Amino acid sequence: MSSLIRIQTVSILLILVALFVPVWWSTTQVHRAVLPTDQIRALAAAEAKNVFHTRVAVRFVSGKGQPKAVAESLQTHLNNLFGGASFHFAVRADASTEETQSTSGLYQLRIDCGVKNIQGEGSVKLFEDRVVSLQTPVECADTESIVAQAVAVVGGLFLDERADFARISGSSSHNNDDIRKVKFAPEYQLIFNLMNADPVNLLVSWDIQAAIKDYFQNFVDAVEKLYDFKIKSQTKYFTSLPIDPEVINAGKDGEMVYCLRPHHLPHFINSAEWSFGGSVVSTAPPLNFVVYVPPHAQSPLYIMGHDHGFLKTNSFLIPQWGGISIVNPPKMAPAVAIHENGTTLAIRNVPPKWTLSSSDLSDPMHIFIYQMREILGVKTVGLGSTEQLLPGFQFNYESSSVGITKWELDRLARLTTIQNIRNAVNTLNSLITLIESMEDMILGSTEHLLSS
């Protein structure tokens, strides 16, 4: 072959390669939409700057004193104390006769100056609906010491929360409280289950609707703006335990008492036979509360604590799932039912019936409310740090009639917000990391998502 022909052949081949390789490259490229990666990465840094704007209204009960000066000074001191992290306070002064409504994020501090209690010191009382009252022996004109005490009170209420936020936003270590809490969802299915282990010898029924209305409905209404609850009930029969309780000869007359030790409790729920699935139609996560009535052969059934004493409440909580309360049945005689069968009377055996009325259910219901608080992650709002700063003061807390105070509700809302932000940022970041690691994956068009 002459070299001219060779040169021609090779050059034509090279020209073809140079023309068609870019065409092949561009047509076989994986379609990847553009993602706002930088913005997402910047979210994590911006998280630390999340600040709750909290308002405090200061009021002097007796009308003496200088509320405006106290308010300004209190605001300066509080913002110095928190240093702009997590909380920013805006303090205003209210006239003594004005009644302020309790709204979320607005807290009232009532100062009663010049009052001494028996020991000669002051007292602090935490009311249910976002009011804290400070009764101090200091004179009303002494603005500085009043402000110092007020800072101790108001700051102490929010310091725990700041520590919580720092823990959540920081490392990913979990303590027991985090594991106990169920993942946040705007809607939950609450299912109240009555487990009747031996209906042949005792048929149990309950007036659950009245019990929910009497005890639980107020709690549900109180947390209404955070969660929606769909409440249902069901009764399951022939539910026997997969474990055998221990028999102890305790009590008078050496009667047999059955007990469950702590290591039995994880196996209490017979998940193969007892179906706690929740609804097939809805995607809301289910929370189950169980009232278990043991059979006569295994009653009375108690739960033993770690200290070898029987638990007073006879209940336990399963983290992220729900709670169980054991109610022991009374001994009842077999019953008969008589009915007319034409002209004769026919007698047949029926199981004796035991109905749990609303008042019988009051103990389990109160336990369920407490367990509900644990599962939702409600933390008590206390004045622990204040107690150290104001020695000698008396501290009183008003408890709530519905199961959750407004302070706790606000704290729960803030905690949930921070946690959801953290989860969202984590999820987005890990998604971006995943996408960047898989370079061959097709990313569809995101236009309709970015515009929303």
Next chain:
Amino acid sequence: MRRLVAIIIAAWVSISASAAQSTQHETLHLHQRPSGRVTAHFAFAQSVAQSQAHALDDIARGFGIDEMALSFTQGTRCDSIATKVGCRPPGVVLWAWMRNNHSLSSVDTRWSALTNALAGTFCASLNFITPENSAEPQSSFTHSSVNSSLSSLRYASLPREITCTENLTPWSKLLPCSTKVNHLAHIKDRKMKPYCILGSKAGIASLFNAYAIYDADYHSMSVEVSRKCTSDTECTTEIRQDLVVALDPVRKGYQRNMDWSLQFLFGKEVAGSCPLNEIETNILVTLPKAEGFEFEGKVKPVYNDEKNAWVYSLELAKQFSMGVKYSDSKPDLSEKSKSTELIQIHRHLTGYGRERGGIKIRISNRDTKPRTVTLLEVLPWFIKLYMHTLQRTTYHITSQEVLSLSGEVVNQTLKYQPAIPRIRPSVIELTATLPGESITVFTFQFDRAFIKYTEHPPDANRGFDTGAAILTVHPASRTEKEYRLFSDVLLIALPTPDFSMPYNVITMSCTIVALYFGTVFNLIVKKLEGLDDSQLKKKWWMFWVKERSVLGKK
């Protein structure tokens, strides 16, 4: 039946349950025919109150269902006299009345969500019900309690769906008295805990034995759900579950006779009555002979004239078993076993080959007076109907002479929805009056479509099953109720392509390309040089080289 039950409850002296409880009731009916076959019909009825959690109640409420019926059937040898719920065709049949303005989704969206939810609840592949095989019948399911202006009806059937224990287990979990058996008496001795695959601790459901039920000639498991609302917020859901099993003691035993007992048929005893039942649980036994038999077992039944059956009542916490022994226990396999229903329907395919065919539907009316019936046919889209070939012929039932129709009998209404390929099936609803003592034959022709290569099922030459035709018999007078008959299921073989062709094409083209490429590549790349004769030394096997004189040498 419900009123009788209510009267019995009212006459009781016992503690009554509160209004918000759910109630339940169950009955077992064992009916033996002269041929020896025993049909066992387990009937369970429950009513679920407003706030109670029950899977079917959730489904009914979530999708706005007024009424729903779902049945899983296997076998065609159903005895229509022995089964009170009627014989169902093989496979799955589902129909539902759904409210038109429930939530924001349309009826079609909710229909597909319903089939998927039921598929999950019963572990069955009901998700194969798509708009491609769903129909909206207009005049077949005219139920009196559902307002058809407020609700829409959807119907679908899957004739090829198989039922097994996997479906029976979640079905029996919906019964309140049903959990796995776990005898409390042996609680101290853990090793002795007996274990059953499914079943319940008490009630007639404790007889469930998967080996016996799925060995039967015919078994059908059905669920019917209906919601009754007294006001907008107060609604109760009534659930009826029926299991019909046709067992054959003649086939099962070595003696080949008609004697049977519950232990023989099911392998178990009834573990007492379910404590949740307010009314006593009865076991009814209907026998083909009026005498010449005796009952085995500790308890003897009482004959009830009204129901024409012997009645046992179950006691609480007492094991129950019974049996029947005949003095002459040879089965009677004569004509008496055959069905003597007044109206019967048979359907079969006509024609030959894979290109076209015909369907012939024969409806016989043994009654002396004329009856109005509606025939519903839902045929898949690949059966291309020619409606102009629809013909009706009417014969007299015994003399076979052709009757000419006159008077009111001539009135016929035909509602036809033509199929759109791969989108919807063809639906025919034919309302006609059958003259007394006649056989009416409907025939029509169709072409078989050539469907896409990927649409064929795994065993393509078996063909496709077509759902049963439903014959709705309208009541002749006020006291009667309308009832439904299901016809046979047809197996239609479509023309199949040669499934090995893609392989053949690939193989041949690759071979050709390889041969071509190899040859052309060799020609282009290799430089052919002739060999100098002087360099070639002819070996003994090189027969193609001519002997040449090399430098004059030979």
